[in-house]
Amino acid sequence: MTSFNTLIDRNNTSSSKWDARSAIFGTEDVLPMWVADMDFRAPDAVIQALHKKVEHGIFGYTYMTDSYKQAVADWMQRRFGWTIQPDSIVHSPGVVPALHQIVQAFTEPGDQVIIQPPVYPPFYRVVANQGRELVLNPLRRDGDSYSIDFDHLESLMNDKVKLLILCSPHNPVGRVWSREELEQLETIAEKHNILIVSDEIHADIVFQPNRHIPYASLSESASSRSIICTAPSKTFNLAGLNTSNVIIPNPNLRSKLATTMRKNEMTGMGILGTAAAEAAYNHGEEWLDQCLAYIRSNLEYVHRHTSGYKDSNGSPLIKSSLPEATYLLWLDFGALGMDSKELNAFIVEKARLGLNDGSAFGKEGASFMRMNLACPRSTAEEAMARLDLAMQQLGK
Numbered sequence: 001m002t003s004f005n006t007l008i009d010r011n012n013t014s015s016s017k018w019d020a021r022s023a024i025f026g027t028e029d030v031l032p033m034w035v036a037d038m039d040f041r042a043p044d045a046v047i048q049a050l051h052k053k054v055e056h057g058i059f060g061y062t063y064m065t066d067s068y069k070q071a072v073a074d075w076m077q078r079r080f081g082w083t084i085q086p087d088s089i090v091h092s093p094g095v096v097p098a099l100h101q102i103v104q105a106f107t108e109p110g111d112q113v114i115i116q117p118p119v120y121p122p123f124y125r126v127v128a129n130q131g132r133e134l135v136l137n138p139l140r141r142d143g144d145s146y147s148i149d150f151d152h153l154e155s156l157m158n159d160k161v162k163l164l165i166l167c168s169p170h171n172p173v174g175r176v177w178s179r180e181e182l183e184q185l186e187t188i189a190e191k192h193n194i195l196i197v198s199d200e201i202h203a204d205i206v207f208q209p210n211r212h213i214p215y216a217s218l219s220e221s222a223s224s225r226s227i228i229c230t231a232p233s234k235t236f237n238l239a240g241l242n243t244s245n246v247i248i249p250n251p252n253l254r255s256k257l258a259t260t261m262r263k264n265e266m267t268g269m270g271i272l273g274t275a276a277a278e279a280a281y282n283h284g285e286e287w288l289d290q291c292l293a294y295i296r297s298n299l300e301y302v303h304r305h306t307s308g309y310k311d312s313n314g315s316p317l318i319k320s321s322l323p324e325a326t327y328l329l330w331l332d333f334g335a336l337g338m339d340s341k342e343l344n345a346f347i348v349e350k351a352r353l354g355l356n357d358g359s360a361f362g363k364e365g366a367s368f369m370r371m372n373l374a375c376p377r378s379t380a381e382e383a384m385a386r387l388d389l390a391m392q393q394l395g396k
């Protein structure tokens with residue numbers, strides 16, 4: 001049984017989050033709450049499956065077995081009521097590599113690809129690195145909540161738009177798109193014949209009563225024009241094992257992507273990642289439900305605490321809304337009146353926190369920081385103590 005309260009020393013483990021602090025923040029002296037992995041041990045079943053493989057001692061080439069595919073299909077059925085054919089799964093070492101392959105396979109140089117900022121920074125690179133034209137449909141912000149700007153999306157449509165990368169649930173704003181929103185998107189996609197690539201890597205980190213709806217499960221039309229990127233990496237903290245599953249119900253789209261991936265020699269599967277993922281999907285559900293409850297309580301605690309900083313008129317100095325999904329809190333420091341450089345210096349030097357700079361997610365994020373709360377409660381408490389001191393120094 002995992003105790004999520006246990007503080008595990010991750011220093012000197014080649015951890016990007018912990019050991020790259022100097023490189024990223026210019027100092028070791030920050031509490032790292034940035035890149036999206038968890039400071040928790042993976043489920044016991046995963047660790048046992050890995051032990052078994054390691055004990056066997058042979059790490060040869062590996063393929064996607066029927067039992068692996070069935071484990072993924074069963075997970076989708078149990079968690080989302082989504083029936084998939086096991087053969088609709090295409091393996092990729094990661095969601096970001098898969099997005100690159102998808103953009104390469106389904107668009108030509110000069111075609112337009114839409115993303116919706118503020119959004120996960122690699123989405124920008126996925127389009128730019130493939131020489132496609134990036135088109136932005138910024139999310140609408142009403143108070144502290146975000147929605148898709150469908151009027152603006154419709155206004156962007158022209159013959160060059162071929163693909164939209166949806167972040168569902170959305171990193172960093174923590175939205176779980178409702179059925180109505182997804183259906184509205186699908187109406188536009190169908191009308192203009194746009195391929196929807198739905199990055200659903202955060203789909204398992206969703207808090208009740210919100211319900212994640214896999215895009216392809218919406219309707220026949222959505223199923224035929226979408227590619228769904230999933231992974232056990234966020235869900236079970238397996239990001240270093242480089243395993244993800246792209247689910248493509250439409251056989252024509254699947255074979256087109258498979259052709260591109262073969263051309264790029266993107267076909268191998270890691271033996272350890274495969275073993276871990278299968279065990280996680282088959283036996284990790286109880287662990288995940290406990291983990292979600294733990295993370296939710298961390299998010300509530302930090303949201304409550306940060307909402308307590310007020311100016312002399314009683315207006316909040318740090319704003320956020322509780323995420324419907326993800327273990328990431330999107331904190332708006334705009335009321336402090338700092339520019340992005342000043343805000344970063346304040347967070348790193350005064351608060352001694354290693355957070356994600358909101359401006360990396362798009363210009364809409366310039367006054368924001370993203371905080372990762374998949375950590376023991378004591379880490380969240382230490383972060384709030386550091387922030388208290390920094391706010392006091394500001395006279396806030």
Ligand SMILES: Cc1ncc(COP(=O)(O)O)c(C=O)c1O
Nearest residue numbers: 036094095096097120171201244
């Ligand atoms: C929306 C989104 N997509 C993809 C990834 C990373 O995927 P991978 O490590 O499988 O490339 C992340 C990681 O934070 C993410 O937030």
